[in-house]
Amino acid sequence: MARPRVVQPLLLISAAIMAVSGTGGSLARFAYIRQEPEWPPEIAGSVHDASWPDFLEFMTRNNITWLARSGGHGYSPTLRTIQNAVMVNMENFRYASINSDLSVSIGSGATFQDMIDAVGGAGRELRATGASLGGGVGRLQGKYGITSDSIRRxxxxxxxxxxxxxxxxxNQDLFWGVRGAGQNFGIVIETTFETYPASDGGMHYNVDMTFSGESLETVIDTINSLIPDMDPALAIITLFTIDADSLEAIVALGLVYAGSEVGGRRYAQLFAPFSRTFNESLIPWVDLPSQSAGGGVAANCQTGLRHNMYSLASRDLPTSTYREIYDSFSELIVAYPGLNRSIVLIETFGQEGVSALPNDYxxxxHRGEIHNLVVLEMVYTDDTVADVADDFAHGWRDVLAQPENSGYDRLVVYQNYGHDDEPLSALYGYDEWRHERLSSLKRSYDPKGHFNGYHAIPIDSADWS
Structure with missing residues (x-):
């Protein structure tokens, strides 16, 4: 199929943006979306706050679709619904500044590193990522809650x-909806977060370990023993990954403790006796994204790779099921070496800070339902393995979603990790009052469905799946 290409609207959009743009203020830049691995060259034009009405009115009047792009991170296949569109590149809203009350205001073009440099430089830390609109899970959630719990404006x-x-x-109703379903209502320009005093002088205990497949059950059993009353300062990331040279499947585990070295080492020693490698260090909070878990998670964020991701939340990690997945994953890579950058990821984070707030906050x-987030992420460059990759990830997601494996009677999926085949209730909750409230917000703030590219909330509450 030929890629979508419309030249004349590009010229009209460029001229319109240039006409409404003034000088000064924060600028947004625009580019035309094509279905290609690399973003195309940007076209001339800019807009600042005063020009948003003119720009979006022009787009709406000419029935032109748009998509705002921040750091470019987002795997959801629902984005494929946006075709022949204008990309609003928010890179000129790239700033992060500490306020007098030690909150931090972050422009929507800022990267995660921009944010942590500003916050860490002020001797603070923050449970935040660019994924805050979908909730924002992560290592510090046991202490401070999910990312969106720290949003103040x-x-x-x-x-x-x-x-x-x-x-x-x-606009308290919109504020409620932005924290968990925020991609549905508008283009976020700036977010202000509360920050927190840095733990132990900003240093976190980190240990990276690898294990042979024979130790898998012991690793999983040890994690399971920690989950019921997990220390809020403890975070564990487990990976089934591949040695690029031997194509051998191995288990990698990254443990981070947002507290004393003694406290962190107490947990690390539970795994140490059966680890194949054991590398411990103290890492500044600002360096955790690039250095923890052996840098493996960050490495998968590089551009130019195909990603196909299925996921679910799981209360339990049944060892026999994860043995089956591990063996199946190993066999898959032997048969299809082009998938050797793929991973099975298990994120196990504390729950205390998340559960401290009421469910309707x-x-x-998913408060109380995200003890483990399991991600089957297929990574490749050769599209000939795409169908095989999808069959593996999709099939095992469905197996893991069975109540005897997940511990839940229905599928539970963290919205930022969603694919496009789940019922919307799995992402946004099964309670009817949630459906009604979210659909009411959609009718109020996006009545024409301009922000339907990312797990769109239906206008009519009767249309929920």
């Missing part, structure tokens, strides 16, 4: 160009 452009703020004091629906 957002500034957004709505479909008609109106600039609004949302917080506990204004925000649109994030």
């Amino acid at each position: 957002v500034r957004m452009a709505l479909w008609n160009g109106t600039i609004v703020e949302a917080s506990d004091d204004i 925000s649109a994030f629906p």
Whole structure:
């Protein structure tokens, strides 16, 4: 199929943006979306806050679709619904600044590293990632809750160009919805987060270990023993990964403790006797994203790779099932070496900070249901293995979703890790009151469905799956 290509709208959009752009202020840049691995060259034009109404009115009047792009991170296949569109590149909103109350205001073009450099430089830390609109899980959630729990204010452009703020004091309904379903309502321009005093002088205990496949059951059993009352400062990332030279499947485990070295080593020693390699260190909080878990998670964020990801939340990690997955994964890579950068990822984070807030605190629906996040991420460059990769990840996701494996009677999926085949209730919650509240917000803030590219909330609450 020939890629979509429309030349004239590009020229019209460029001219319109140039006409409404003033000088000064934060700028957004625009590019035309094509279905290609690399983003195309950007076209001329810019817009600042005062110009959003003109720009979005022009787009709406000419029935032109758009998509805002921040750091470029997002795997959801639902994005394929956006075709022949204009990309709003937010890179000129790239800033992170500490406020007088030690909160941090982050422009939507800022990278995660921009944020942690600013916060860490102020002797603070923050449970935050670019995934805050879907909730934001991570290593510090046991202490501070998920990312979106730390949001204190957002500034957004709505479909008609109106600039609004949302917080506990204004547009409280939108503020509720942005924290867990935020991709559905507008273009976020700026987010202000609460920050927290740095743990142990900003240093975190980190240990990276590898294990042979024979130790898999012991690794899983040890993790299971920690889950019921998991220390809020403890975070564990487990990977089934591949040695690139031998194509041997191995188990890699990254343990981070946001507390004293003595406290972290106490947990590391539970795994040490049967580890094949054991590398411990103290890492500044600002370096955790690039250095923890052996840098393996960060390495998969490089551009130019195909990613196909299925996931689910799981209360339990039954050892016999994960043995089957591990063996199946090993066999897959032997048969299809082009998939050797693929991983099976298990994120096990503390729950205390997440469960400290009531279930209706925000649109994030999974408090008490995210003990483990399991991700089957197929990574490749050769599309001839695409179908095989999809069959493996999809099939095992369905196996893991069975109640005897997940511990839940229904599929539970963290929205940022969603594919496109789950019922929406798996992402946004099964309670009817959630459906009604989210659909009401959609009708109020995006009545024409301009922000339907990322797990779209239906306008009518009767259309929930």
